[in-house]
Amino acid sequence: xxxxxxxxxxxxxxxxxxxxxxxxxxxxxxxxxxxxxxxxxxxxxxxxxxxxxxxxxxxxxxxxxxxxxxxxxxxxxxxxxxxxxxxxxxxxxxxxxxxxxxxxxxxxxxxxxxxxxxxxxxxxxxxxxxxxxxxxxxxxxxxxxxxxxxxxxxxxxxxxxxxxxxxxxxxxxxxxxxxxxxxxxxxxxxxxxxxxxxxxxxxxxxxxxxxxxxxxxxxxxxxxxxxxxxxxxxxxxxxxxxxxxxxxxxxxxxxxxxxxxxxxxxxxxxxxxxxxxxxxxxxxxxxxxxxxxxxxxxxxxxxxxxxxxxxxxxxxxxxxxxxxxxxxxxxxxxxxxxxxxxxxxxxxxxxxxxxxxxxx
Numbered sequence: 001x002x003x004x005x006x007x008x009x010x011x012x013x014x015x016x017x018x019x020x021x022x023x024x025x026x027x028x029x030x031x032x033x034x035x036x037x038x039x040x041x042x043x044x045x046x047x048x049x050x051x052x053x054x055x056x057x058x059x060x061x062x063x064x065x066x067x068x069x070x071x072x073x074x075x076x077x078x079x080x081x082x083x084x085x086x087x088x089x090x091x092x093x094x095x096x097x098x099x100x101x102x103x104x105x106x107x108x109x110x111x112x113x114x115x116x117x118x119x120x121x122x123x124x125x126x127x128x129x130x131x132x133x134x135x136x137x138x139x140x141x142x143x144x145x146x147x148x149x150x151x152x153x154x155x156x157x158x159x160x161x162x163x164x165x166x167x168x169x170x171x172x173x174x175x176x177x178x179x180x181x182x183x184x185x186x187x188x189x190x191x192x193x194x195x196x197x198x199x200x201x202x203x204x205x206x207x208x209x210x211x212x213x214x215x216x217x218x219x220x221x222x223x224x225x226x227x228x229x230x231x232x233x234x235x236x237x238x239x240x241x242x243x244x245x246x247x248x249x250x251x252x253x254x255x256x257x258x259x260x261x262x263x264x265x266x267x268x269x270x271x272x273x274x275x276x277x278x279x280x281x282x283x284x285x286x287x288x289x290x291x292x293x294x295x296x297x298x299x300x301x302x303x304x305x306x307x308x309x310x311x312x313x314x315x316x317x318x319x320x321x322x323x324x325x326x327x328x329x330x331x332x333x334x335x336x337x338x339x340x341x342x343x344x345x346x347x348x349x350x351x352x353x354x355x356x357x358x359x360x
Contacts, residue, residue: 055360056125058175059223060264060272062357063311073329073339074312074357080320080327081116081130081354089119089130089354090347094339098347102146104130104139111151113137118308118354122173122194125358129179129194131171136164138171138181138197150197160186162199170262174224182219182232189222189232203247210234212241212249223264231271233263240271240285253289257281262308272309272317280306282319284332293332295319301337303328308355320355327352 055076068075073094080090091100104113114135119128122140127149131138137153158166166185173179177194187208191201204216218235225231228245240263241252255263257275264272266284270292275281280303281296295317297303304323311317312329316338319328326349329339343349 056121056123056358058123058226059120059172059310059356060266061226061311062316062359063272063314064267065311065313065359067315068313074316074318076312076357076359078318078327079119079121079128079354079356079358080349080352081119082350083115083117083132083134083322083353084351085115086350087113087115089116089128092341096341096344098344100143101347102128102141104132104135108146109148111148112155113139113151114155116354118170118172120170120172120354120356121358122177123175124177125360127173127194129171129173130354131168131181133167133169133184136166136168138165138168138179138192140179140194140197149195152192152197158185162202165190170221170223172221172223175226175228180222180224180230182222184218184220184235187216187218189216189219189230208236210237210239210252212252213243213247220260221262221264223262225265229265231263231265233260233273235259240273242271242287251287251289253285255283255285255289256291257283261306264310266311272311274303274306274309274319276305276307276322278304278323280304280321282306282309282317282330293335295330295332295335297335307353310355310357312357312359318355318357320352322351322353325349325352327355 077091082088087104089102104116106112114132116130117133119130127140128143129140139151140149154164165183169182171179171181179192179194181190188205189203203213206215208217209215210217221233223231230243232241238260242250244250259276261274261276270284270286272284284293286292303321307320307322309319315331315333317330317332326340326342
């Protein structure tokens with residue numbers, strides 16, 4: 001999401017809906033994209049199988065995992081992106097131990113990314129994909145070695161062509177290995193080749209308005225589903241839209257939040273999202289627009305600009321509580337906090353902004 005000037009007036013870009021097949025190019029995003037028929041590229045994954053390779057998940061699929069016993073916050077690992085001077089991505093286990101870390105400055109990178117807003121596992125578990133709104137870039141790194149696989153965008157430079165972004169948000173890997181990226185201020189959604197970072201598809205870009213799939217109004221999240229659909233969050237108008245795999249709109253609703261963020265699909269067809277506000281909340285909304293669950297505590301438990309919430313099991317939701325510098329896990333069946341993490345002696349959290357989960 002846009003962290004600073006959130007409601008800026010945006011100019012029309014005049015880009016068309018574009019589609020081309022995957023190709024390998026030497027420069028990751030500097031690719032000519034030929035127009036074709038609109039539609040989302042359907043991945044080969046089965047909608048009934050929430051797990052990827054070796055226990056990796058699409059965001060939202062964790063809601064289909066069995067309930068955890070009392071006293072068990074989660075099984076597996078959480079991936080946290082810190083969009084602050086720390087400029088790092090951390091992986092932790094249920095004990096709070098840091099099991100993997102990457103700093104997104106140079107060094108250790110040959111070219112810095114900028115402070116990472118988000119980080120997600122690929123479904124095959126081989127890589128981690130991250131993005132930086134401040135840095136105006138996205139990248140993929142090898143999960144085991146940290147080696148850069150590709151890097152796209154132009155560091156600290158905004159732009160509207162296929163080589164540049166303007167507040168890129170939520171570079172989310174799909175089941176087929178490709179990546180969906182919300183380009184907020186360009187009012188478009190980019191579909192990237194997961195192996196090169198090259199643009200394959202542009203959705204929107206015909207000015208900033210709510211008219212999906214031709215136009216989007218400050219999209220700050222485009223989360224793929226196992227069936228090839230796409231769940232899009234738009235800041236202006238507080239809307240969530242579910243696009244079918246053929247590009248048609250399944251449903252679109254205004255949601256009762258001030259600043260919607262990172263809506264993702266549950267296996268039952270509902271979506272989970274946050275209200276990125278000073279008095280924040282987490283909501284699960286049904287396909288008919290009904291609010292099925294809302295977590296909006298007050299007092300010491302109050303959320304301050306939660307950017308993303310992600311299910312870890314049928315009775316666990318992890319929340320990135322940005323301005324409180326913590327990760328909170330809530331049982332949605334009771335709306336009680338079961339675990340929280342603010343860091344350890346050497347990894348004290350500062351503006352955590354991205355969150356993902358793997359049960360392995």
